[in-house]
Amino acid sequence: MKDLKNSVAIITGSSSGVGAATAKLLAGQGCHVLINYNSNAAGAQAVAEECRAMGVECLVFGGSVAEDANCVAMATEAIEKWGRVDILVNNAGTTKFVDHSDLDGLSSDDFQRIYAVNVIGSYQMIRAVSEQMKAQEGGGAVVNVASTAAVTGIGSSVAYAASKGALVTMTLSLARALGPKLRINAVCPGFIEGDWLREGLGDEKYEELMDFHRKNSPLGVTATPDTVADAILHFISGPQVVTGETLIVDGGRHLTMTPLGRR
Numbered sequence: 001m002k003d004l005k006n007s008v009a010i011i012t013g014s015s016s017g018v019g020a021a022t023a024k025l026l027a028g029q030g031c032h033v034l035i036n037y038n039s040n041a042a043g044a045q046a047v048a049e050e051c052r053a054m055g056v057e058c059l060v061f062g063g064s065v066a067e068d069a070n071c072v073a074m075a076t077e078a079i080e081k082w083g084r085v086d087i088l089v090n091n092a093g094t095t096k097f098v099d100h101s102d103l104d105g106l107s108s109d110d111f112q113r114i115y116a117v118n119v120i121g122s123y124q125m126i127r128a129v130s131e132q133m134k135a136q137e138g139g140g141a142v143v144n145v146a147s148t149a150a151v152t153g154i155g156s157s158v159a160y161a162a163s164k165g166a167l168v169t170m171t172l173s174l175a176r177a178l179g180p181k182l183r184i185n186a187v188c189p190g191f192i193e194g195d196w197l198r199e200g201l202g203d204e205k206y207e208e209l210m211d212f213h214r215k216n217s218p219l220g221v222t223a224t225p226d227t228v229a230d231a232i233l234h235f236i237s238g239p240q241v242v243t244g245e246t247l248i249v250d251g252g253r254h255l256t257m258t259p260l261g262r263r
Contacts, residue, residue, distance in 0.1 A: 002237040005030030008082045010074060012036045012065050012125060013092030015043035017194050018145060021225035022089055022232050027051035027058070029237070034059045034078045036092065057081070065092045065121030066113075068128075075128035084136045085129045087236055090122035090167075091145040095160040097200045111159045118163035119170065126174060130182060139181035143232045144171050148190040148250050152257055156200060164188075168246055175244030183243040185235040190250025191222045218252035 009026045013019040015037035023033045024047065033051050037044035041062060048058040059077055063070035078085050094117045098105035122144055133140030149155030150164035168186055175184040191197065191213040198206040213222050231249045235242065248254055 002240060003030075004086075004237055007031045007086040008034075008078055008084050009087035009089065010034045010036065010078055010085060010125070010129065011089040011091055012074075012121070013038070014089075015040035015047060017196050018189070018192065018225045018228045018232075019089070019091040020047045021229040022091065023047055024050055024054075025226075025229045025233055026087065026236075027054045027056045029233070030056060031087065032057040032082055034061055034074065036061050036063070036065070036074060038062070038064045038092070064117065065090075065125055066116035068124045071121070071124040071128040074125070075132065078129075079132055085132050086136075086138065086140050088125055088129050088140065088142045089145065089232055090125055090142065092121055093118050093145065095156040095200070098157040098159075100154075100158050100161075106157060106159050110157075111162075114157075114159045114163050115166070118160070119166045122167060123170060123174075126178075126182075126184070130178060134178075134181045139183070141236045142174075142182060142184040143235045144168075144184070144186040145228070145232070146171070146186045146188045146246070148188050148248055148254055150188055151246075151248070152254055154257075171246065172244050179243055183235075183240070185243060186246045187228060187231045187235070188246055188248045188250075189223045189228045189231075190217075190248070190253045192228060193222055193224045213253050214251070216253060216256050217250065218255060221251040222253075223249050223251065 009031045011023045014023045014035045035044045035048050051058045061074045146167045147164040149161035150168045155161040171186040
């Protein structure tokens with residue numbers, strides 16, 4: 001395992017959920033971290049305090065990755081503070097919960113808003129850190145947080161699934177284009193336990209789907225923010241010869257799906 005002590009990590013969308021779990025996991029490895037949030041300032045500050053309690057330094061940056069100026073400013077703050085960026089985790093994401101058969105439930109504005117964060121935001125963040133990562137000793141590692149929606153076509157909406165598919169394809173393109181200094185990989189979580197899905201689905205639907213996915217996964221489990229963070233850490237500190245890969249984190253649920261993802 002690569003020693004991450006005194007490395008510098010930017011984690012987008014890290015005020016809660018997977019992003020927060022990843023920030024705390026990396027802080028526990030000795031990484032200085034930049035916590036990013038769009039609307040949950042209190043959550044971001046709480047995560048930052050937990051990270052600082054582990055003996056590392058922490059910055060908090062508010063702003064959506066859909067705006068390129070925010071991406072550039074985020075990278076600039078980290079570089080001015082620590083002189084390098086070793087790790088970028090593109091976790092910021094958004095969606096709209098719409099049944100896939102409801103074609104009138106999504107507008108072009110919905111697609112553009114979702115793509116602006118999930119795809120373009122990730123691209124802009126990679127662009128913002130790439131020159132620094134290329135110039136520094138050791139290069140850098142990028143992990144894009146996609147979804148099993150990218151490979152199964154299921155998920156909260158067609159727009160969401162399409163955006164995560166695009167993110168996986170972008171991972172392949174940029175891993176090829178930005179090597180050897182940058183390693184770029186993706187994780188694809190399935191159903192993730194936590195507030196984000198609970199709020200989007202409602203309590204009853206959330207519990208129903210969680211039970212359904214557990215019963216239909218070979219391992220009998222669903223993902224949690226912590227298990228997804230573990231997968232992210234694998235790409236960062238694990239084998240340093242891996243790039244352009246996608247790791248599915250869903251208890252094996254994708255293995256039991258029909259082509260339509262309805263089993």
